[in-house]
Amino acid sequence: MVKIKDPDAIRALIKSDDYAHKRIISISAHVDHGKTTTSDYLLRHAGLMSDAAAGQVLMTDSDWEEQQRGITIFTSVVLLECEVDGEEYLIQLSDTPGHLSFTGEVSRALRASDGVVILVDALEGVRTQTETNIRLSVGGEGCKPVLFVNKVDRLINELKLPPAKVYERIDAIIKKVNDLIAKVAPPEFLKTWKVSFQEGSVAVGSAKTGWAFTMKTLDKKGIKPIVVFEKYQQGQADWLRQNLPLDEALLEMIVHHLPNPKDAQKYKIPRIWKGDLDSVQGKALLSCDPKGPVLGMITKIYVDPKSKRPTLIGRVFSGTLKAGDEIFLVNRREKATVKRLGVQEITDMLDIDEVPAGNLFSVFGFICPAGESFVEAGSDMKPFEAIQYASEPVVSRSIKPVDPQDIAKLDDVVSKWIMADPTARFHRDKESGEYRLDGIDPLQIEILTERIDEQVKIKISDPVIVYREKISSRGGEFHTKSPNGHNRLRVYVEPLDEMTLDLFRKKKIFSDMKPQEVGPILREEAHWDSKEAKKILDIYESCLLVDAMSGVQRFERILPYVQTTFRDFVDSGPLAHEPVMGIKAVVTDATVHNDPAHTGFTEITTMTAAALNMSFLTASPSLYEPVLNVDIKTPTDTQGAVIKVLTGHRGQIVTIESEEDTVTVKGMLPTAETIGIADEFRGATSGRSFFGYEFKGFDPLPASMQQEKILDIRKRKKMPAEMPNTASWARFVYKRT
Secondary structure, X not given: OOOOOOHHHHHHHHHOOOHHHEEEEEEEEOOOXXXXXXXXXXXXHOOOOOOOOOOOOOOOOOOHHHHXXXXXXXXXXXXXXXXXXXXXXXXXXXXXXXXXXXXXXXXXXXXXXXXXXXXXXXXXXXXXXXXXXXXXXXXXXXXXXXXXXXXXXXXXXXXXXXXXXXXXXXXXXXXXXXXXXXXXXXXXXXXXXXXXOOOOOEEEEEOOOXXXXXXXXXXXXXXXXXXXXXXXXXXXXXXXXXXXXXXXXXXXXXXXXXXXXXHHHHHHHHHHOOOOOOOHHHHXXXXXXXXXXXXXXXXXXXXXXXXXXXXXXXXXXXXXXXXXXXXXXXXXXXXXXXXXXXXXXXXXXXXXXXXXXXXXXXXXXXXXXXXXXXXXOOOOOOOOOOOOOOOOOOEEEEEEEOOHHXXXXXXXXXXXXXXXXXXXXXXXXXXXXXXXXXXXXXXXXXXXXXXXXXXXXXXXXXXXXXXXXXXXXXXXXXXXXXXXXXXXXXXXXXXXXXXXXXXXXXXXXXXXXXXXXXXXXXHHHOOOOHHHHOOEEEEEOOEEEEEOOOOOOOHHHHHHHHHHHHHHHHHOOOOOOOOEOOEEEEEEEEEOOOOHHHOOHHHHHHHHHHHHHHXXXXXXXXXXXXXXXXXXXXXXXXXXXXXXXXXXXXXXXXXXXXXXXXXXXXXXXXXXXXXXXXXXXXXXXXOOOEEXXXXXXXXXXXXXXXXXXXXXXXXXXXXOOOOOOHHHHHHHEOOOO
């Protein structure tokens, strides 16, 4: 239970129209750079914990597994009433994970934030996840950054660097962060969003000891930076905590350099909402109008570890959400009732009867996926853009209940966790009969399966890499017939062009969008023919089903069956039942029997599957493997050992960057080669290297490995131990007689 210092004050600040005294922010960093330790001091400032506990309790790591593993797994949301320069502010804070496994939590927190505190370990420097987080926050979600260079004490105590070298190290980190900001910042903010120690948007310090300063805090107190070195030499680090408190420096940056919700929404809304900005709804969003029409987004689902009940957390961008309201979930196309409304304080909800625009909220009483937009019932407002994620599911484990009678319960439990973390996927392979959970990496799946097992006992397979099946040319056009011979379908598949694939990557088009919404985007941004763009039949994963028919009657009767088969095909391709990526399936002709008795599910799905599979197998198909961008920071004298380990695992060197007595080796590495590689790097460098990685994408598996890997996967899935070919489907080819 979180003890809130003054609940009524929090409620008053939430309802207040004094937006100048509100901030909605996230703290973001590479794993183990000190986010949660830093957050403790902000909680201390707000009276949620004692001075002695700050930096030790790690209060936002409230989950038992976070405490056991020593890493942040779930974003924690807390609202803080803080005093800065004699004025009261409401800081709505999200402490986000730093591990790649949980980067989806970061993306969702940033959607609800206006500003971001980028945190960097002074010793390790800017790492892969730092780069990813800057790209997601500054570039993707339009969050203005400030920088906290943490663990400066490590430079003094461990490396024994003199002051000049410490200043150089900090300057190098600031420059690297600014270079990354310059690459992704909104064009109008390329200069003003860069961080600067002189201007007060950079703090340096040590969360472990509890001290930090900005230029403004130094000037205010008449203290020179050299005092830090003197106090460490004198063994008086506590003096720093008392005279240069960490929370004071951070709040100074947050209040004076990060925007309030009203200012932020002027430029954030055009990035995340593609409706008419000149409409009544658009103007309400741009002005963060609490009296406008209701529009908000669910950005997180908190599942109580004990009761397993879900609490939905999000942000109101327009209008005022009230307890008892009936709202409409736009993507799910269903109504929901706000049974209980409040704001989140880590694990607890502080009840409040209404939450106006420009605030985070918590709601209890219904469930929907994180990333869902909602409007007031009866509204036809356009939803927000889909949240972009840095990674895709590339690791899989099959799961099944210990008790076969629990299969329905398993579906229910897993669906709840997938709603909470949409970066994972769960589906049933109809041919093998296995249930498969796909995730970003083994750690994410491990956490999910542990949570699932708490509610329904399951058997879990070893993790395996999930490949993709892709084609490189247009396949043959196949004319197939249903088993009863009364229906026919003509189909071919071809690769989607890069501009269309980029729309999928940027989430401008995505599964379950309405075809009428996709057409204009394809026409304007991917230069599709206007007639073809209007005839989209289905959008699923990164694939499209397109209507190129003319004069066909009764096709609408079988369309649902065709769509279902198309989706099953995308989930499980013909090479090895791996997901299909980046295809356009085109239906050019069909014959549908006039008697519905002859157009049943099996008849239609069989001929559709036959056409899709045969065309795909004639389109130069191959397996693509997931690949990671990696960086290894290591002492100069161990560079050769690091390169040997990397290239020994099919890795490629991209750049080698030198910095004083260290080098950073950047390269690409197949995900399948990463198991245990961190230990190899540590062994090759006597534990002196830092290894980081982020998802890059999918590259073709080397030609020499294609057949062996396909047969290996088919064997594992208990499929026929032979390379697939069109002969399996030939009996369904229609031949004129």
